[in-house]
Amino acid sequence: MAFDPAFLDELRTRLPLSSVIGRKTKLVRSGRNWKACCPFHGEKTPSFYVYDDHFHCFGCGAHGDVISFVMQSEGRSFPEAVEQLAGEAGLDVPRQDPRAEARAREAKSLGDVLEAVQAVWRRKLREPDGKAGLDYLRRRGLTEETIETFGLGWSGDGRGGLADEMQRQEITPQMLAQAGLMRLDESGAPRGELFFNRVTFPIRDRRGRLVSFGARTLGDGQPKYLNGPETALFSKRRTLFNLDRARQALRDDGQTLLVVEGYMDVIALHQAGFRAAVAPLGTALGVEQLELLWQAAPAPVICLDGDAAGARAALRAAETALPLLSPERTLRFCRLDAKDDPDSLIRREGPEAMRRVLGGATSLADELFSVLSAGVSGEGPEQRAALRAKLEASAALIGDRSLASEYRRSLLDRYFAMARGGKHRAGSPVFARSLPARMPVAAAPPSGARERLNAMTAILLVYPACLPDVEQAWAAVALPEPLDTLREAMFDWLGEQGGRRDLDAESLHAWLVERGVGTQRQAVLESRLPRLPRSGEGDALLEAGPLERWWEFYSLANREEFQRLVAEDLRLMFADTSLEKAPEAVIARLKVHARLQRGESMAEEE
Structure with a gap:
């Protein structure tokens, strides 16, 4: 049975090798790694070493990763070892799919495409066309050795030169598009290169395999930095540069x-x-x-x-x-x-x-206290009680009970020391963005919720100023494609805004087009949305306000999570401050909650 390489990488990531091997043999620390007497041959002096992603015995030569360890130690076949480890990791084994092997071959071929493009871009950096890019890197203080070490390059002017050069190596525009380097029109013809007039940064996975590129423009174009799109090889949330x-x-x-x-x-x-x-x-x-x-x-x-x-x-x-x-x-x-x-x-x-x-560098407990106490204005008992509630709620998020107890004790020690000193940190208002009392857990919305999810996305496309207020809740919603890809691009755009609140739909639209998801945006805006009842003049969406309207649809698609959020809002309202001082998102949620209690939902349930 052929397994999707991405699934196997996820499996290896989920299961620390030391914990799996530690069930079979006693491990002892050896610097940052572990060592033991080899479980595969008798020895009295440890020669079996466990690293973060592989093991190696210098005595008998046994070597491999977490899957091969289970195979060798328990006599299991590769599929049997994968199924066992997947159960331990809480992953569902993909069903046998005759296309899986084809996808694996495709992933390998995409790696070959990326390496071929990388060779071209590295060469271009040293040619007259890449002079501006090379000058920029030198102005930033990079040495020739550093430029070569990281394989930095220049993408060219995007006028078809890359496609022509790749064609000579039997790499088609379709292959370039699959690798995340080119856009195609509806007929499959080249529509333009994703990266042009940019300094390029190869992105490699933890094993050093080239999976995508990042790039920086030298002019005033936006976005300043651009990453490749999700592909069969590349997932941003599973990758760290370098x-x-x-x-x-x-x-x-x-x-x-x-x-x-x-x-x-x-x-x-x-x-x-x-x-x-x-x-x-x-x-x-x-x-x-x-x-x-x-x-x-x-x-x-x-x-x-x-x-x-x-x-x-x-x-x-x-x-x-x-x-x-x-x-x-x-x-x-x-x-x-x-x-x-x-x-x-x-x-x-x-x-x-x-x-x-x-x-x-400070501990996480110090950072938590610094951030949360900076959100307290005033020295009255109400403000102190609010801070204490936030500190205790933050410690309660920790899953390990003994560690949560230690965090609670440590944070409250700082709290009492600050109270005795009569010192409060100046900072943003109490309701400034800070750690919530609980974290939302991603959960699939109920069946039949597609239109509501479309509506939530459409509101944010038209009113992106709402994004900072709903970002965390929206991130925890399981979205189908293409909504998930569109959301990820919108979050990338939000991150580029540097905390600005004057977010406009036109800028977001330009970004999404640049990222190649403009058609997905248009499809969402043109899709059939749940009917909006009229009340007097105008659209109920405008009357209620886009933020309140967004929470209305969220409450129907994620009722249980919404009720928990409102319960937490109410708890903090009593412990923290008055309703008049609450942020707009909290007020919107409470208004929606009140309507639901009265059975007056504006968003009709199908």
Whole structure:
């Protein structure tokens, strides 16, 4: 039976190799790795070593990954080992599909296409056409060695030269499109290259295989940075830029694993000697990416830009990490000045300045308290009670009970010390974006909800200013295609806005067209939506307001989750502040809840 390579990678990611092998033989720490007496041959001195993604015995030569370990230790066939491990990981084994082997061959061929394009783009950087790109990289302080190490290139002017050159290697425009490098029109004819007039950054998976590209424009064009689309090889939420080199640096030198914001931060850090640096690809750190980080190191350091967008990204990382923490894995944080990112700091003050910043890295508990206490204005008992409730609720998110108890004790120790000192941090209002009292769990909406999901997406396409208020709830909704792809592109656009609130539909439309999902946008806007009852003059959508209308559809597609959110809103209302001071999203949810209680839903249930 042929298995989808993406499924096998997910399986390996979900199951730490040390935990599987540890059930068969006693493991002891050896630096960042583990060692044991080999379970496959008798020995008294340990020669069996376990790394984050493979094992190797220097005595008998046994070698492999988590699947091959189960095969060798339990005498199982490959399909049997996969089925057993999938059950342990909570994954459904894909049904036998005669097309799976074809997809595997396609994935391999896509890798060949990407490597061929990479060779062209690297060459172009050294030609007259790529002079602007090479000059830019040199102005950013990159050495020739660094440029070669990361395989940086120049994509050309996008006027068909890439397709012509690839045709000579028997690579068709259709193959380029499947690899995420070219757009085709409805007839399948080339419509244009995705990357043009940009410096290119090869994106590799954790094993060093080329899976996509990122690119930066040199002019005023938007977006400034562009990642390739999802393909059979590439999934942004399962990829971290430079993870392959970072893992090697962790093995070789025992460096600290750093998480920074962008390509240039990673490359500047690497050149300055900090070779274990990675970056997400224009999105907030997700669960899959955190699992990749923890496979490599137990306590990665989140070091994002010192501006508002960087603070927002750090907060999202903490939100995502809390339910996943254990005594063996956590996060640390370091803060830069608002004017800085790692690249600018190193260029201005050198590597030593970065070492000082890393030396001041704080624990996740410290970061949590700093963020949450900064959201308290005033020193009255109401504000103190609100802060305490948030601290306790944040600790309660941690799944490990003993660790949750320790976090609660640690956060409340800081709380009482601050209260005794009479000091409150100046910051945003109490209801500023901070850790919620609970995290939503992705769940498939009930059957027949497609029109409601379309309606939720359409509202955000027309009124993107609502996105920051519903982002977390929307992210937890299981969407069918093409809504899922459209949502991911919209989140990428939101991340590029740097915390701005004056978000407009025209800018979003241009971004989606640039990302090649303009037709999906149009299809959603033209799709049949649930009927909107009229009341007096005008559309009920406009009368209720787009944010309230969005929560109306959400409540019908995700009733149980909506009720939990409202219950939490009400709890915080009593503990935190008055309704008049609540953010618009909370007010909208409470209004929808009140109508549902009265049986007056504006969105008709089919």
